Amino acid sequence: MLAFTAGRLLTPTEAVEHALVLVDEGRVLEISAQSSQQLPAGVSVCDFGDDLMAPGYIDLHIHGSAGYDVMDDTAEALPAIEQLLARHGVTSYFPTTVTAPMDTMLRALERLANAIEKRESANPESKGRARPLGIHLEGPFLSHARRGVHPPENLLVPTLALFERFWQAARGRIRMMTIAPELEGAPEVIAEAARRGVAVSLGHSDADFAAAERGIVAGARHATHTFNAMRPLDHRSPGILGAVLTDHRLSADIIADGVHLDPAVVKLFAGTKGAEQTVLITDAISATGMPDGRYRLGSFEVDVHAGKCTANGKLAGSVLTMDCAVRNLARFAEWDLSQAVVAASRNPARVARIATKGVLTAGADADFVVLSAAGEVLRSFIGGVECSR
Numbered sequence: 062m063l064a065f066t067a068g069r070l071l072t073p074t075e076a077v078e079h080a081l082v083l084v085d086e087g088r089v090l091e092i093s094a095q096s097s098q099q100l101p102a103g104v105s106v107c108d109f110g111d112d113l114m115a116p117g118y119i120d121l122h123i124h125g126s127a128g129y130d131v132m133d134d135t136a137e138a139l140p141a142i143e144q145l146l147a148r149h150g151v152t153s154y155f156p157t158t159v160t161a162p163m164d165t166m167l168r169a170l171e172r173l174a175n176a177i178e179k180r181e182s183a184n185p186e187s188k189g190r191a192r193p194l195g196i197h198l199e200g201p202f203l204s205h206a207r208r209g210v211h212p213p214e215n216l217l218v219p220t221l222a223l224f225e226r227f228w229q230a231a232r233g234r235i236r237m238m239t240i241a242p243e244l245e246g247a248p249e250v251i252a253e254a255a256r257r258g259v260a261v262s263l264g265h266s267d268a269d270f271a272a273a274e275r276g277i278v279a280g281a282r283h284a285t286h287t288f289n290a291m292r293p294l295d296h297r298s299p300g301i302l303g304a305v306l307t308d309h310r311l312s313a314d315i316i317a318d319g320v321h322l323d324p325a326v327v328k329l330f331a332g333t334k335g336a337e338q339t340v341l342i343t344d345a346i347s348a349t350g351m352p353d354g355r356y357r358l359g360s361f362e363v364d365v366h367a368g369k370c371t372a373n374g375k376l377a378g379s380v381l382t383m384d385c386a387v388r389n390l391a392r393f394a395e396w397d398l399s400q401a402v403v404a405a406s407r408n409p410a411r412v413a414r415i416a417t418k419g420v421l422t423a424g425a426d427a428d429f430v431v432l433s434a435a436g437e438v439l440r441s442f443i444g445g446v447e448c449s450r
């Protein structure tokens with residue numbers, strides 16, 4: 062058994078002062094205030110002093126980091142990405158594919174499924190690195206009008222047969238899918254994906270309000286990088302953004318890097334979707350944690366300068382880290398740090414329907430971060446094991 066103490070713990074929706082956390086076999090056994098609990102005999106304590114314990118962050122949308130893309134066909138890619146993620150407080154993630162030629166996509170899905178399965182069988186050498194929980198399929202079922210940098214020649218009209226090919230290649234490891242609901246065939250694919258437990262997310266879409274609502278009725282329950290790659294809000298024709306911002310059945314995510322959205326829009330979004338349905342993602346690409354230069358995203362090249370990633374003049378992912386996204390949300394939206402932490406932990410876990418992560422309560426996985434009062438990540442633990450820094 063392991064014991065941890067901290068000045069304050071976020072569950073994350075409640076705060077426990079002078080917290081004592083008992084961990085056994087990678088899971089939280091009990092959380093209490095230190096004064097009310099005697100330590101079991103023979104248990105040594107890891108004390109975090111006045112610092113803050115919070116659930117490990119979960120990134121639903123990440124393409125790469127540390128010079129590597131999740132679609133790279135090399136054994137070094139995921140371990141390098143996962144080490145960088147853990148340093149920034151991310152303990153679980155959903156490797157996100159971009160639109161590419163069919164055979165490239167199928168091979169990437171197969172490799173990612175292998176990696177996810179390997180981690181399920183508790184490979185000891187991978188302890189202390191962020192864990193991939195499932196694949197996020199971003200494309201090819203996207204709108205040509207709102208494709209961003211996804212290559213137009215590889216975009217496809219959704220069909221059940223195509224979805225089945227991706228599903229088979231990924232051996233059922235697709236846990237999230239971004240899709241434009243206005244495409245012909247989209248409602249059927251949304252309904253089937255939702256039936257299989259995929260978190261269907263509306264995005265890269267030029268949908269009007271009615272088409273967005275049809276996607277929600279079919280089973281979509283989230284929205285991808287809200288405002289970016291979406292038909293803009295018009296006050297007489299609200300479109301997909303009108304639906305995302307007002308429909309309480311949808312949670313939604315944003316890229317709070319100060320580049321993709323003006324801080325005032327982050328504040329508007331946070332005030333509208335609220336503490337329950339605001340989700341932070343990074344949409345990070347291989348350049349994250351690297352110097353400026355030219356990098357890959359899936360099968361195309363991206364220029365990175367001063368925190369901005371572009372391909373042919375269009376924004377192409379970010380170099381954002383999740384700890385920075387949390388601090389930015391708190392600052393932009395004028396939220397407490399503890400509120401912003403919820404948007405990076407409990408809320409994404411809810412989107413993916415994973416009850417044992419994103420929270421620090423009895424029975425949850427012992428995935429947690431130690432934060433300074435300013436939200437800097439000091440240490441990260443996965444299953445009670447510390448990640449190397």
Ligand SMILES: [Zn+2]
Pocket residue numbers: 199209265286290
């Ligand atoms: Zn995107």
